[in-house]
Amino acid sequence: MNDTQKKSLEKYLTQALLADRVEILQAALLSGGAVQENWALDLQVTGGVHGSTQGGRLNTVLRCDSPTAGVAISHGRAQEFALLQTVFNAGVTVPQPLCLCTDTSVFGRPFFVMRRIGGTAAGHVLVKNTTYAPDRVELANRLGRELARIHSIRPPQKALDFLHTYAESPAQYRINTHREFLDQHHTAYPALEWGLRWLERHAPARDLITLAHGDFRTGNYMVDEHGLTGILDWEFAGWSDPLEDVGWFCAKCWRFGQDDLPAGGIGLREHFYHGYEVESGRTIDRDQIHYWEVMAHVRWAVVAIEQAQRFCSGQENSLLLALTGHIVPELEWEILNMTEHN
Structure with missing residues (x-):
């Protein structure tokens, strides 16, 4: 400056x-x-x-x-x-x-x-260092409550009239968006195409539509030694099925290696679900979460390809973008594992 x-x-x-x-x-x-x-x-x-x-x-x-x-x-x-x-x-x-x-x-x-709020948002630090938010049961529960408050916002909202609306189900909308990108991309990704077809065959119908954060995960909230201090990064928010946020938070790709703690690498699912259900008054359909976790891996893979393309095209000289492209095979492997018996 x-x-x-x-x-x-x-x-x-x-x-x-x-x-x-x-x-x-x-x-x-x-x-x-x-x-x-x-x-x-x-x-x-x-x-x-x-x-x-x-x-x-x-x-x-x-x-x-x-x-x-x-x-x-x-x-x-x-x-x-x-x-x-x-x-x-x-x-x-x-x-x-x-x-x-x-x-x-x-x-x-x-x-x-x-x-400005205090604390740290670094996911790789939070999942291992319990100096931050030492009561992880409370943290998982609190994050569930926060997500439920986000999902209390329903369309229409005059202040949010810039958010895209669509007639199809949120699941089909995501599938269409990702498929359009892959169809136009110069490299084929058969495992992602498989994942998209699986998602299409199992897509839930359009139901409750709420505001979704769009990137609700460890790394996008801050905590200090006492607990949560704030939810960050709203640039991907939009109208969607609320379970998309739940699946994104619990997806393996956002646990930072702590796979025994499926709620964002910081806690157990049921502690996270409990906070959400108490705050929202709605029961999370456990049977649908697997679907949205598959969607999370497909979506993150597509974003990783987009970010790598920004580097490879010369648009932006960023080591972070270049390295992001290297996670795609790992995500493809997980997608195949998650859909093998379904």
């Missing part, structure tokens, strides 16, 4: 936070995020609501698009901000959204600012 951007941001934030003055004490680019860029901003706020609390100190995160092209199916910052506001108002534990700026003259890209 250069001096011109810093001064421009200070001027904008003074107006947006209804303050007399905002000074950026420190700005640091946070690690992670192949699609978005996140800056930790430590602010000194004079005047206004935020200037009268905690000595005027306000710790925030500025979230904007990566300078290079992002994944086409992800939401923009304005849409993500609207999602964050909606779920915050529904009681979901998320960083409080503060302001949105679509004027590119301020920072060069659209962005929004939210309160």
Whole structure:
């Protein structure tokens, strides 16, 4: 962040936070995020609501698009901000959204600012280090409750009218989307085609439609030594079958090697399910979860191919994207294992 951007941001934030003055004490680019860029901003706020609390100190995160092209199916910052506001108002534990700026003259890209929460989101750390959220039964239960609150939001929602709607079942919609991508791709993936055909043959009918996070997994929530501090990364949210989120969270590909703890590598299924069922008042259909876990592996494989293509095409020089492409055979193997006897 250069001096011109810093001064421009200070001027904008003074107006947006209804303050007399905002000074950026420190700005640091946070690690992670192949699609978005996140800056930790430590602010000194004079005047206004935020200037009268905690000595005027306000710790925030500025979230904007990566300078290079992002994944086409992800939401923009304005849409993500609207999602964050909606779920915050529904009681979901998320960083409080503060302001949105679509004027590119301020920072060069659209962005929004939210309160910064503490803890870590690193999945490979969380599944092994119980210093973070040491009560894993409570963590699994809490995550189930949080997911149920997300699924309490039903269409239509005026603030979310940018979300895509469709007439087919969520399962068939996913199948059609993935098949269209694979049909146009230059390399054949027979195991994924098999997985798609299996998913088509076993697809559940269209039923309850709710807001789905779209990437609800270990690695996309933060915890500290006390427990959960917030759910992150809403750029893939949309209308879907709520069980898609449940299957994604429990899928083997998101357990970070802790396969004996199928609820995100941090707990048991029943502890996660219990929190969800108590909060939602609905019983999870256990028989359908296997289906959505197969879908999770197919979907993640397709995303991995897309990310590898961004590297191989020269669109983005990223080691992370290149390495992501190498997980596809492992996902294909798991898909074959999961569908062998069905």
